[in-house]
Amino acid sequence: MMEYEYNITGGDFSKAGFASSNLKKALKQLNIPSKLIKRIVIALYEAEMNIVAHAYEGVIKVEITPEKIYINVKDKGPGIEDIQQAMEDGYSTASEEVREMGFGAGMGLSNIKNNADDFEIVSTVNEGTELKIVTKIS
């Protein structure tokens, strides 16, 4: 089993995507099919952007086993009041700054779900949000 851990700082757009990029390179070295790698890193990149755009800080933990890749994304931040609403395409609380960067269209969470085999989200208002993203390798 291989493990990776990344600390993400909220608001630091210059480094946003670094964790996803790093994991993509690691997955390529493991000879995982490129279509599968794409699904994994798209989900992670969306989650990483969410931390940068909405939270104060966050930790991404990745576990790679021969069968599955487990990604845990946990942030300290405002949390999500209504998860069902946040999962709907088009609903977003993103700032103008985030929207100018080409994000914040309210599509991220559903895109994470679409790219995962298993997806769980738990959130507490004023504390933070935790995502579990599981992808089957075989």
Add this chain to the structure above:
Amino acid sequence: MKISEIAELINGEILTGNAENGHLTKAFSSDLMSDVLTLETENTILITGLANLQAIRTAEMSDIDCIIFARNKKVMEDMVNLAKENNMVIIRTPCSVFKTSGKLYNAGIEPIF
């Protein structure tokens, strides 16, 4: 279509990448990176007027290896460096997104949908 042929069509300047490379068959025009992240295609060109580091990151995650920045947008050094690191091609053109798309469409580049 080759990178050099695409660049010539739109009066584009190749800022990084090999001009002789590329079997590019499809393109997608968008300033919204969230939409780009939902695409499932390969060998795709991204045509955009959004020139920032996240456009390059989005292309990296989406396996897009050619980006055309329209409207003569300023492409910063960190963007070129990140593209280089990922063996991507960046073309900058004075054409608008509409004109760039039209020229490429006429030359046989297909839309994704």
